[in-house]
Amino acid sequence: MKILHLISSPRGNASVSRKLGNAIVERLQAKEPDSVVTVHDLTSTPFPHLEEVHLTSFFTPAEQHSPELATAVKHSDEAIAELMDADVIVIDAPMYNFSIPSTLKAWLDHIIRAGKTFRYSEKGPEGLVHNKKVYLAISSGGIYSEGPMKGYDFIEPYLKSVFGMLGVSDVTVYRAEGLKVPGVLEHAFEKAVESIAV
Secondary structure (H helix, E strand, O other): OEEEEEEOOOOHHHOHHHHHHHHHHHHHHHHOOOOEEEEEEOOOOOOOOOOHHHHHHHOOOHHHOOHHHHHHHHHHHHHHHHHHHOOEEEEEEEOEOOEOOHHHHHHHHHHOOEOOOEEEEOOEEEEOOOOOEEEEEEEEOOOOOOOOOHHHOOOHHHHHHHHHHHOOOOEEEEEEEOOOOOOOOOOHHHHHHHOOOO
8 A cells, every 4th residue: 555645734743733644644554564655744845836837837738848847847747646656645734724734735736737637528527536545634723623613614625625526535534623722632632543543
């Protein structure tokens, strides 16, 4: 089994989403000892935010790429190849202002490409990414999986929608939430790890 582990928190080893993602990977490795894990810390090696040169490179046939376009498309091509090669994708996603960090959004912008990971058909977008399992390791200071703040969670529905469009519907979510809530924070991480089933 090939596991792609994406880290998007800039908090290093203090990151709860990273710790939860690591716990998921460890459970997967315990189940499949021969697994190969590729780790990308998107904060230490960030993907560039999309600029005109990237978009031009995406929509220009490879044989027509100038040296500048060939350089611009390299991040995307390599990330898509890595995504396609993986069996399992583990994504650490801390909640920042109700959504994902920009580092993770930048990675998504490079892997969501018409003709590569999805295509347009008469019935709308059709995913080209198949036979993948995605685990989301979400952390948040408040509680967003239920209750009055649930409508403010734009992480889970967004990522499920994105991967669903790409053809991946097998998405499991684990949450370390309430990390700033007295009476909850003391056991939030342990509760999240105990819930992991792979």
